[in-house]
Amino acid sequence: MKEKRASELIENVCCPVKSEQCLFRNCVNCADKRVTFFPYSEDIFQYKKWDTVVEQKVNSKSNDDQVVKSKVTKKNEASDKTSDFLDGFHNVMTQHMAHLGRVEHQKEASKEIQENISPEDLLVMADWSENYQCKCAEEVQSVHFGGSRSEVSLHTGIAIRKENRETFCTISSHKEHGPISIFAHLKPTLERSVLEDTKNISSFHE
Ligand SMILES: [Zn+2]
DSSP: OOOOSHHHHHHHHSOSSOOHHHHTTOOTTTTTOOOOOOOOOOSEEEEEEEEEEEEEEEOTTSTTOOEEEEEEEEEEEEEEEHHHHHHHHHHHHHHHHHHHHHHHHHHHHHHHHHHTOOTTEEEEEEEEOOOEEOOOSSOOGGGGSTTOSOEEEEEEEEEEOSSOEEEEEEEESOOOOSHHHHHHHHHHHHTSGGGTTGGGOOEEEO
16 A cells, blocks of 8 residues: 555545544445555465563562463564455454544534533543553562563543533553443542532533
């Protein structure tokens, strides 16, 4: 393909002025557009792709050869039938565009709520940061062993009322990012000062 960036790929399969419908592939004018690939005659296509895998290692520094698990993201060699690779690429791209469509939709919805926010509304915009690895000012050598360094989840966001707003960040060693975890992280935020008059909240937008 001639495009160098993901944004160029997306521009080239959407209308010149792209809408949410283009990104969701529901637009009658561009839904059938696909990325153009240079001719490729081989049956098998070789490429590199990022994979996240859980690796187990024995911590030789521990007294009982403790096994530690760690998530590692690596670029791996891969190969597929060329037609399967192209179909897979198209599917990944469609999913990514739908994600961008949802982001656009949320931005618009959030803008509308902020413009018309009432004293009874609470708008919370939050998302996960990447997991962070902890570091001590002074560390014993065994901490450098892969997998023995602790990781934490950060959940960052902003809570908006009509009269005030407050940014927040919660931290936990629990690394699940599902809906239950989101509300566990939001609980202290919902109890904080910006929300002291929570009794008056009738609408919660997230
Ligand atoms: Zn379109």
